[in-house]
Amino acid sequence: MTGAPLVAVTGATGFLGGHLVQALADAGARVRILARRPPAAGASRDVEVIPGDLADDGALRRLVRNAHVLIHAAGLIKARDRETFLRVNRDGAALVGRILRETAPGARLVAVSSLAAREPELSPYAASKRAGEDALRLAHADAPRALTILRPPMIYGPGDRETLAIFQAARWPWAVLVGTGRIAAIHVADAAAAIAAVAIGPNADQAAGRTWALADDTPGGYPMAEVMRQAAHAMGRPSPPRLIAIPGPMLLAAGRLSSRWGALRGTAPIFTEGKAREILHPDWTVPPHELLPSALHTARIGLAEGFRDTVAWYRAAGWLK
Numbered sequence: 019m020t021g022a023p024l025v026a027v028t029g030a031t032g033f034l035g036g037h038l039v040q041a042l043a044d045a046g047a048r049v050r051i052l053a054r055r056p057p058a059a060g061a062s063r064d065v066e067v068i069p070g071d072l073a074d075d076g077a078l079r080r081l082v083r084n085a086h087v088l089i090h091a092a093g094l095i096k097a098r099d100r101e102t103f104l105r106v107n108r109d110g111a112a113l114v115g116r117i118l119r120e121t122a123p124g125a126r127l128v129a130v131s132s133l134a135a136r137e138p139e140l141s142p143y144a145a146s147k148r149a150g151e152d153a154l155r156l157a158h159a160d161a162p163r164a165l166t167i168l169r170p171p172m173i174y175g176p177g178d179r180e181t182l183a184i185f186q187a188a189r190w191p192w193a194v195l196v197g198t199g200r201i202a203a204i205h206v207a208d209a210a211a212a213i214a215a216v217a218i219g220p221n222a223d224q225a226a227g228r229t230w231a232l233a234d235d236t237p238g239g240y241p242m243a244e245v246m247r248q249a250a251h252a253m254g255r256p257s258p259p260r261l262i263a264i265p266g267p268m269l270l271a272a273g274r275l276s277s278r279w280g281a282l283r284g285t286a287p288i289f290t291e292g293k294a295r296e297i298l299h300p301d302w303t304v305p306p307h308e309l310l311p312s313a314l315h316t317a318r319i320g321l322a323e324g325f326r327d328t329v330a331w332y333r334a335a336g337w338l339k
Contacts, residue, residue: 023218024048026085026125028072028114030091031055031064033178034170035132037210038091039065045214052081052092072110078117085122087217090114091130093150095143095180096286103146111150115157115165126164126226128217129154132204133171133231133302140299141292151229163227166216170232171239171302175206175324176331180288182337185329185338188259195246195261196269199300204317205324212315217330221314230310234317234324237304245321252325253338269294279319 025042029035030051042049043064050066070077072092080090090111097103111129118127131147134140138148151167158165174181187193204212212232216225233239240248243261250258264272273294280287319327332338 022046022048023086025217026088027051028090034173034206037206038213041210041214047216047218055146061097079121082118082122087126088118089128089217096288098286100142100262104234107146108149108153112153113318115154119157129167131167131169133169134296137299166225167229168232170204171202172210172260173204173206173209174220175328184249188253190259193246193261195242195263197242197297200241201302202233202237202239202304204234205319208319215315220303222242224311224314231304231308233304235320236308239303248321252329266292266298
């Protein structure tokens with residue numbers, strides 16, 4: 019194992035991060051992670067853990083020292099306000115980029131952003147993800163090919179709590195339909211495999227210095243009605259629920275109300291006015307020129323298979339009946 023590449027990872031204890039660490043280990047990498055808390059039970063015992071977070075200068079230096087590649091996958095998907103999003107998703111990325119260039123200038127950086135960064139005007143989250151990308155590009159102005167940015171779409175799969183609501187809604191005869199556009203998606207196993215390929219794959223140089231998007235075998239995306247149909251099928255329902263369309267102004271109003279309720283309770287809701295604007299955006303598809311080269315990675319899991327796998331995991335874990 020001494021000749022194996024050392025891959026440093028932020029965000030390793032999250033939903034995607036857990037799958038990513040496993041994919042890296044399976045590919046023969048040595049893995050070192052930054053973690054505010056110990057990894058979940060069942061995680062690889064070969065992983066080296068550096069206690070700390072994105073604001074901890076010393077921990078970041080220990081994380082990246084002698085690393086061949088850093089995968090920056092940490093970030094917030096919900097926050098109480100714009101400033102909190104920016105503090106983590108922009109300022110955390112800026113510090114990660116600076117520390118890497120100072121401590122391991124020969125290392126490459128693979129940054130996991132979001133397809134939302136394509137439309138930064140829609141929400142504080144989207145704006146913070148684009149700002150994080152820009153901060154990393156600035157930090158790598160002297161070595162642009164050392165930076166690769168990946169923008170995944172909706173990621174789902176075993177362990178994901180955010181898309182669980184889709185399957186919960188698909189259990190009933192009636193369900194709310196939000197958004198009329200098309201949305202790309204990717205199973206978490208494919209997302210992790212793609213990131214690992216960009217980090218340490220034999221054709222990783224093909225991705226160097228560019229921004230790419232991820233998607234499954236249908237990068238043109240799915241209408242939300244099809245997502246609900248596939249979710250119902252995965253749940254074993256004989257027919258999909260009848261869908262009740264929610265008008266855009268009503269969805270935005272609900273987002274504002276959710277934000278205010280969260281502020282009163284001191285919590286950070288995932289559904290906000292900004293999230294409503296993201297949902298109402300008509301085009302979350304991935305054009306061919308944004309996809310990773312097929313020689314580097316090709317998605318293996320389509321939506322139907324991926325949803326079946328996800329429902330099976332949810333049921334085994336007791337999250338769904």
